[in-house]
Amino acid sequence: MTAKPIPEERLLHRETVPGARYWSMVIRRGNSLRVQDMGGGANVSMLLYNPGNLLERYNMADTLKGQHTSKLTRGNMLYSDMGRVMMSIVEDSVGWHDTIGGITDADHIRRQYGEARYQEHRNAFYRSGRELFLIELEKWGLGRRDLVPNLNFFSKVYADEDGGMAFAPSNSRAGDHVDLRAEMDTLVVLNTAPHPMDTATEYRPAAVDLSIYRAEPVGEDDYCVNFRPENARAYANTAILNCQGYMP
Amino acid sequence: MSGQNLIESTLDPAAAVFRDVVPAGAPWIHELKKGQTLRILDLQGNQAADILFYSLADPTGERYSAIDTIREQGNVYLTTGTRLMSNQGKAMLTIIADTCGRHDTLGGACSAESNQVRYALEKKPMHSCRDNFLTAIAESDYGLTKRDITSNINFFMNVPLTPEGGLTFEDGISDAGKYVEMRAEMDVIVLLSNCPQLNNPCNAYNPTPVEMIIWD
Numbered sequence: 324m325t326a327k328p329i330p331e332e333r334l335l336h337r338e339t340v341p342g343a344r345y346w347s348m349v350i351r352r353g354n355s356l357r358v359q360d361m362g363g364g365a366n367v368s369m370l371l372y373n374p375g376n377l378l379e380r381y382n383m384a385d386t387l388k389g390q391h392t393s394k395l396t397r398g399n400m401l402y403s404d405m406g407r408v409m410m411s412i413v414e415d416s417v418g419w420h421d422t423i424g425g426i427t428d429a430d431h432i433r434r435q436y437g438e439a440r441y442q443e444h445r446n447a448f449y450r451s452g453r454e455l456f457l458i459e460l461e462k463w464g465l466g467r468r469d470l471v472p473n474l475n476f477f478s479k480v481y482a483d484e485d486g487g488m489a490f491a492p493s494n495s496r497a498g499d500h501v502d503l504r505a506e507m508d509t510l511v512v513l514n515t516a517p518h519p520m521d522t523a524t525e526y527r528p529a530a531v532d533l534s535i536y537r538a539e540p541v542g543e544d545d546y547c548v549n550f551r552p553e554n555a556r557a558y559a560n561t562a563i564l565n566c567q568g569y570m571p
Numbered sequence: 572m573s574g575q576n577l578i579e580s581t582l583d584p585a586a587a588v589f590r591d592v593v594p595a596g597a598p599w600i601h602e603l604k605k606g607q608t609l610r611i612l613d614l615q616g617n618q619a620a621d622i623l624f625y626s627l628a629d630p631t632g633e634r635y636s637a638i639d640t641i642r643e644q645g646n647v648y649l650t651t652g653t654r655l656m657s658n659q660g661k662a663m664l665t666i667i668a669d670t671c672g673r674h675d676t677l678g679g680a681c682s683a684e685s686n687q688v689r690y691a692l693e694k695k696p697m698h699s700c701r702d703n704f705l706t707a708i709a710e711s712d713y714g715l716t717k718r719d720i721t722s723n724i725n726f727f728m729n730v731p732l733t734p735e736g737g738l739t740f741e742d743g744i745s746d747a748g749k750y751v752e753m754r755a756e757m758d759v760i761v762l763l764s765n766c767p768q769l770n771n772p773c774n775a776y777n778p779t780p781v782e783m784i785i786w787d
Contacts, residue, residue, distance in 0.1 A: 378717050383638075384679020387738050389688050393677070394736030406684025419736060423647065423677060425638035428660060468631055468718040470658065472638045482732040486648040486673075488641065519642060557688045 326359060326500040327414065329536045336535040340515055342528030343450045345459040347512040349374045350505040350535065352565060355413065357534040358513075359500040360477050364493065365529035366518040367476040368426050368452050370460075370469075371401060371409045372510040377465060379405045383422050383472035389553040393482070395420040395474070398550035400557060401503070407561040408554065409509045411547035413538070414502035417495050421475035424490070426452030427519045436526040449526050455514035463510060476501055478518040490520035504538045504547075506561045575672035576651035580752050582608060582668075582786050589785040595778035596767030598703035600711055602627055603755045603785065608667065610752040612782040613727050617743035617775035619766040620726040621680045621700045624655065624663050627758035630713040633657045637676040637722035647732055649674040649724060655753065663759055668752035671745045675730035678740065680704065680723050681768050690770045703764035713760060725766075726751050728773050742772045 335354065339361070340346045350356050358367055371381035382404035387393055389402055397415040400408040412420075427435075432451045441448040453470070460466055477495035482488050503511075517528050541548065548558045584590065588607075592614070593599045603609055611620050626633035636658040641647050643656050651669040654662040679685075682701035686694040701720065708715040727745035732738050767778050 382679065382685075384677060384722050385682075385685045385688070388678050388730075388740065389685070391738055392736055393732050393738045402685075402688065404682065404684070406682070406688045423638060423641065425636075425642055430660065467658065471721050481734055481736060482647045483734055486646045486732065488645050488647060553688050556692055559692065560684070560687065 326416065326498060329357065329534055333537040334534060335537065337533065339530055339532050341530045342515050343455070345455040345514040346533065347459045347462065347510065349508055349510050352505050352508050353538055355502050355504040355536055355538040356511060357500055357502045357536065358476055359532040360495045360497065361530045361532055363495060363497040363529070365477045365495055365515065365531050366521070367513050367515055367531055368456065369474040369476060369511060369513040370456065370471065372463070372465070372512070373403065374508055374510045377463065377469070379403050380469065380471060381409060381474070387422060389557065390551055393423060395422060398547055400547055400554050401474070402557055406557060407564060408506045408557045410503040410505050412501060413504045413547060414500065416499045417477055417501060419479040419494060420501065421478040421480045421518070423472070424475050424478060424480045424518055424520050426456060426473060427516055428453040431519060436524070439526065450516060452514055452516035452519070455516050456512065459512050459514065475518055480520055488520070490518065490522060492522060506558065507564055577670060577672050578651040578668045579670060580610065580668035580750070582610070582752070584784055586786065587784045588787050591783045592780050593763060593765045593783060594780050595765055596698055597765050598707035599763040599765065599783065600707040601761050601783065603759050603761050605755050605758050608752055608754050608786045609761065610750050610784040611726050612750040612784060613671070613745045614747065614782055615779035616747035616749070617727070617745055618779045618781055619728040619768065619773040620781050621764040621766050622724045622726060623704065623720065623762040625713065625715065625719065625760040625762065626657065626663070627760055630715055630760060631719055633659045634719060634721065635663060635724070637724070640676060647677060649676055662756045664753040664755050666751060666753045668750070671727055671749045671751060673729060673744060674751060675725040675728040676722065677738070678725050678728060678730040680764060681766065686770065694770065697769065698767040700764035700766050704762060707762055725773070740771050740773060743775060
């Protein structure tokens with residue numbers, strides 16, 4: 324899968340996050356974050372906060388019920404709990420990103436993959452999604468209370484007619500990518516620990532490539548804003564937040 | 572575990588230690604001790620009861636986790652047998668009886684702001700569950716704040732997921748007299764908003780009272 328190249332003059336920053344590592348940064352309004360699965364089978368757990376008011380955060384339930392979906396793909400927007408759009412999925416080569424699977428904790432990792440401590444394995448030791456989220460959240464003054472239902476990009480969890488949950492392996496291939504356009508300044512906190520419903524027995528979390536670039540201006544005919552009437556209303560609320568420019 | 576597990580209770584309301592009828596659209600906050608049983612009774616039918624649980628010993632450290640609850644049981648719906656899990660991986664309560672059969676934990680609670688997005692920007696002044704949650708915690712002394720408001724349970728609410736990834740709000744499958752009953756596995760704070768939503772079928776467009784009944 325070849326991603327649409329980012330024009331060199333729009334590219335602001337690029338870096339690689341290895342498997343089972345963390346990353347966070349404020350993505351300024353009008354910039355996009357591309358997350359690319361380097362080798363296939365990646366999982367990127369993500370949470371979003373308003374850096375101007377950390378009590379405002381990505382809200383799984385509002386995002387899903389506003390768009391009548393349990394999966395996310397191009398056109399979908401990521402809503403905060405304040406009726407605003409934080410980020411829009413403007414590009415997606417995968418088609419299904421998980422919203423209901425959550426994260427692993429240390430017990431889960433031990434049960435599924437066995438134990439690999441730092442003492443014996445140095446930096447190849449096994450880390451959980453919870454540990455990685457908490458480390459990165461603490462850097463912003465956030466913690467356990469702020470750990471809410473998260474996004475899992477590149478992973479697919481679906482429910483059968485009776486509600487039974489299943490994980491679809493090989494949902495993401497090498498080169499797959501998703502582009503998130505910030506509609507307001509957004510603190511992105513992510514990690515690359517394995518998905519909690521991954522059926523693998525070997526601990527092999529995948530690396531991802533991150534690119535921050537200047538997005539095209541949002542036009543009247545914007546695909547995400549017009550994807551659903553709810554999106555247009557949430558975007559209107561975000562415009563009110565932004566009407567005075569940058570709020571530190 | 573299938574989506575529905577209909578089990579009737581053997582408990583007699585006449586032997587309850589506590590009974591309280593919560594009017595439509597009202598908040599309610601109450602402690603439930605380990606071993607006690609709570610029944611939520613849908614008095615007139617099709618009423619959504621939005622609920623959050625917190626550990627009484629550590630309200631801001633341990634709380635109900637929707638995601639951990641559904642993943643641990645491998646099913647997105649709650650019914651008899653469901654262990655309501657905390658964000659620390661512990662069972663807080665277990666559903667021991669259920670005459671409705673299916674309860675939601677993915678749809679979340681309504682708020683003034685989400686009503687704007689879902690229905691119309693002009694809907695902001697309408698009453699909402701988050702207003703109830705915030706009122707109840709602001710007037711109590713557990714140290715809870717908006718930080719602690721997260722994905723809740725919607726008892727009696729029907730929010731089906733499709734295998735294709737769709738999610739819809741359907742007419743309730745509850746009816747007058749249906750109930751769900753749960754046993755506390757630890758001391759918990761029960762935070763209820765008896766949902767005031769008028770814009771979708773979760774309350775059959777007519778919010779009504781629920782009864783909260785507790786046994787030792």
